Amino acid sequence: MAENRFPYLQLLRFTTSVFEKIGCNPTDAELAAKVLLSADLRGIDSHGVARLSGYVRLWEVKRVNANPNIKIIHETPSTAVIDGDGGLGLVVAPFAMKVAIEKAKNAGTGWVSVQNSNHFGIAGYHALMAVEQDMIGWAMTNASPLVAPTFSTERLLGTNPICVAVPAGEEAPFVADMATTTAANGKLEILQRKNERAPLGWVQDKYGNASVNPHELKSGGALLPLGGDREHGSHKGYALGAIVDIFSAVLSGANYGPWVPPFPAYVPMPEEQPGKGIGHFLGAMRIDAFRPADDFKLHMDKWIQRFKAATPIAGEERVIIPGEPEKEMETERMRTGIPLLPVVEEDLKFLAEKFLLNF
Amino acid sequence: MAENRFPYLQLLRFTTSVFEKIGCNPTDAELAAKVLLSADLRGIDSHGVARLSGYVRLWEVKRVNANPNIKIIHETPSTAVIDGDGGLGLVVAPFAMKVAIEKAKNAGTGWVSVQNSNHFGIAGYHALMAVEQDMIGWAMTNASPLVAPTFSTERLLGTNPICVAVPAGEEAPFVADMATTTAANGKLEILQRKNERAPLGWVQDKYGNASVNPHELKSGGALLPLGGDREHGSHKGYALGAIVDIFSAVLSGANYGPWVPPFPAYVPMPEEQPGKGIGHFLGAMRIDAFRPADDFKLHMDKWIQRFKAATPIAGEERVIIPGEPEKEMETERMRTGIPLLPVVEEDLKFLAEKFLLNF
Numbered sequence: 235m236a237e238n239r240f241p242y243l244q245l246l247r248f249t250t251s252v253f254e255k256i257g258c259n260p261t262d263a264e265l266a267a268k269v270l271l272s273a274d275l276r277g278i279d280s281h282g283v284a285r286l287s288g289y290v291r292l293w294e295v296k297r298v299n300a301n302p303n304i305k306i307i308h309e310t311p312s313t314a315v316i317d318g319d320g321g322l323g324l325v326v327a328p329f330a331m332k333v334a335i336e337k338a339k340n341a342g343t344g345w346v347s348v349q350n351s352n353h354f355g356i357a358g359y360h361a362l363m364a365v366e367q368d369m370i371g372w373a374m375t376n377a378s379p380l381v382a383p384t385f386s387t388e389r390l391l392g393t394n395p396i397c398v399a400v401p402a403g404e405e406a407p408f409v410a411d412m413a414t415t416t417a418a419n420g421k422l423e424i425l426q427r428k429n430e431r432a433p434l435g436w437v438q439d440k441y442g443n444a445s446v447n448p449h450e451l452k453s454g455g456a457l458l459p460l461g462g463d464r465e466h467g468s469h470k471g472y473a474l475g476a477i478v479d480i481f482s483a484v485l486s487g488a489n490y491g492p493w494v495p496p497f498p499a500y501v502p503m504p505e506e507q508p509g510k511g512i513g514h515f516l517g518a519m520r521i522d523a524f525r526p527a528d529d530f531k532l533h534m535d536k537w538i539q540r541f542k543a544a545t546p547i548a549g550e551e552r553v554i555i556p557g558e559p560e561k562e563m564e565t566e567r568m569r570t571g572i573p574l575l576p577v578v579e580e581d582l583k584f585l586a587e588k589f590l591l592n593f
Numbered sequence: 594m595a596e597n598r599f600p601y602l603q604l605l606r607f608t609t610s611v612f613e614k615i616g617c618n619p620t621d622a623e624l625a626a627k628v629l630l631s632a633d634l635r636g637i638d639s640h641g642v643a644r645l646s647g648y649v650r651l652w653e654v655k656r657v658n659a660n661p662n663i664k665i666i667h668e669t670p671s672t673a674v675i676d677g678d679g680g681l682g683l684v685v686a687p688f689a690m691k692v693a694i695e696k697a698k699n700a701g702t703g704w705v706s707v708q709n710s711n712h713f714g715i716a717g718y719h720a721l722m723a724v725e726q727d728m729i730g731w732a733m734t735n736a737s738p739l740v741a742p743t744f745s746t747e748r749l750l751g752t753n754p755i756c757v758a759v760p761a762g763e764e765a766p767f768v769a770d771m772a773t774t775t776a777a778n779g780k781l782e783i784l785q786r787k788n789e790r791a792p793l794g795w796v797q798d799k800y801g802n803a804s805v806n807p808h809e810l811k812s813g814g815a816l817l818p819l820g821g822d823r824e825h826g827s828h829k830g831y832a833l834g835a836i837v838d839i840f841s842a843v844l845s846g847a848n849y850g851p852w853v854p855p856f857p858a859y860v861p862m863p864e865e866q867p868g869k870g871i872g873h874f875l876g877a878m879r880i881d882a883f884r885p886a887d888d889f890k891l892h893m894d895k896w897i898q899r900f901k902a903a904t905p906i907a908g909e910e911r912v913i914i915p916g917e918p919e920k921e922m923e924t925e926r927m928r929t930g931i932p933l934l935p936v937v938e939e940d941l942k943f944l945a946e947k948f949l950l951n952f
Contacts, residue, residue, distance in 0.1 A: 308884065310700065311671065341701075347883050386912045400839055466792065470769075509892075519704065525674060525845070529846075533843045533868075540749070541835075
């Protein structure tokens with residue numbers, strides 16, 4: 235099916251209006267829309283407007299508070315814990331990153347663990363807020379359990395992404411933004427739609443057997459940690475996902491492991507709640523708390539240029555710097571518009587009708 | 594060949610004496626020996642006394658300074674950069690971690706990037722220093738280039754380990770200590786000795802083709818980033834290795850990428866030196882800078898117990914908590930001694946002769 239392209243500004247205005255309709259104030263609504271659409275711009279379509287109706291449904295079942303009183307509940311010179319008051323992660327996480335950046339201005343670094351939040355869109359948006367201030371940015375979040383740790387048949391971790399964004403000089407920033415699984419859930423969804431096989435190492439069935447069926451999660455299967463199986467280092471991917479869970483939730487007082495609230499509003503909440511909402515972890519490190527920013531950027535450029543110049547494997551163009559493809563996509567989609575799958579376009583039209591908006 | 598076992602204290606005394614013979618003061622010599630042997634105790638044999646003669650050879654070619662003037666060259670309330678003055682990483686890294694811990698006491702967290710150092714043994718030792726203070730510990734180091742980034746035929750990264758160590762209550766600490774490659778170089782060396790095939794995804798040949806030959810590195814091949822190939826997420830392992838390189842070296846002013854000095858003393862130094870020595874990155878985060886330590890530990894115990902209780906895959910005992918096998922090994926080897934391969938035993942006897950020591 236052909237995809238139609240929509241100008242960024244049209245989608246931004248529409249998404250902002252939807253967030254206003256569920257009760258966000260205009261500033262929060264525009265911020266939430268910007269964060270959400272940064273995913274579409276960067277080509278991470280699974281985390282963009284495709285999820286807008288999902289956020290609306292969470293609000294409908296009262297799992298999202300459109301007017302949160304976000305506040306710092308504990309702090310030291312370089313740390314804070316924030317209670318998101320059940321707000322949209324799209325609004326709570328930028329608030330938390332601003333706190334991390336302010337801490338870093340004074341103490342060199344700032345680290346903020348967040349409880350009582352919801353899904354925050356792509357980690358990259360938040361980490362890049364720090365880069366604009368000549369800081370290294372960190373962003374992590376836990377998420378609904380879809381991933382089985384090594385040797386487990388049960389799903390105990392989310393795809394728990396880690397993003398680290400590092401400023402450079404002439405070169406674009408280095409932005410590693412990755413699920414701690416072999417493949418992000420969005421990639422699996424693409425295979426589901428096409429009814430194509432998944433590579434071995436992406437999913438397992440409900441007994442923990444290797445599987446190539448992209449629909450495995452619907453019958454009790456699980457996504458696999460980066461590495462895929464023990465022989466290929468899945469215990470490392472599992473450990474990375476665990477670190478994200480601990481930093482985002484055990485440190486803040488959010489829910490962790492199998493008790494993280496699900497994103498789909500129709501999935502019942504876990505019976506037990508050892509914490510509040512879902513958790514994030516944001517960090518900002520001032521470059522000049524280590525060395526002069528200009529020196530650092532000169533060496534980052536040299537690092538990037540050396541990696542780009544590596545002799546490539548036959549058939550491959552060259553080594554890619556993390557964040558490069560997303561940056562190129564952003565430039566292109568700002569110019570030519572954001573392509574939406576017909577099903578996503580339908581979803582937005584449904585929202586337009588529901589809220590009496592133009593789309 | 595049968596392995597003999599040696600009591601920990603015998604190896605500690607001997608190793609301390611060797612470090613004294615190369616000119617370390619008694620305090621540094623004992624510290625270096627403790628760090629080195631913590632690898633043998635924890636079962637990471639490739640990083641323990643097996644490397645002692647390697648450190649001696651680096652000293653012989655004047656690549657290690659036995660009496661370094663380790664100093665802070667820049668600092669803020671939560672950060673510092675340390676010049677290791679060419680000292681043993683085994684001594685420089687604990688110095689740096691102490692600085693990180695002191696910073697954390699005052700500012701909530703402490704982050705130290707280190708230049709002009711050498712190999713620091715296992716990352717776990719350093720990260721666990723923080724755990725003893727009710728802090729989360731981080732340790733990373735870059736290393737000689739053995740790893741090809743995704744799509745590269747060239748080796749541009751070390752096995753660049755990341756360790757995150759987290760205190761718990763009744764349970765043992767969570768300690769993820771991992772090379773950012775599919776398999777650590779030590780595992781490949783085991784296959785080399787046994788002349789067995791490596792699983793696909795561990796190494797590539799000099800053209801970048803998948804290979805099962807564990808000797809591939811001797812003919813221009815490379816270790817592969819965690820993930821193994823692009824389809825299984827090797828770009829994520831590459832990004833993790835890159836993050837370690839940037840934090841350890843671009844942030845501190847050490848050498849990075851292909852310019853990191855080699856561990857074997859017979860390998861010539863890279864022609865270009867964009868920085869000084871090799872680099873490390875150490876971090877300490879006070880738990881109670883986020884929430885009361887007792888609350889945190891209660892939830893860490895709950896986290897750990899839930900993961901241990903997960904229904905295992907048929908044929909597997911249960912989900913392993915990162916750091917568990919190393920902790921068990923440590924208890925056992927403290928009791929029954931440390932087994933040494935005959936070749937390692939020979940190596941130590943050679944050092945004993947050289948320095949007129951008893952072994």
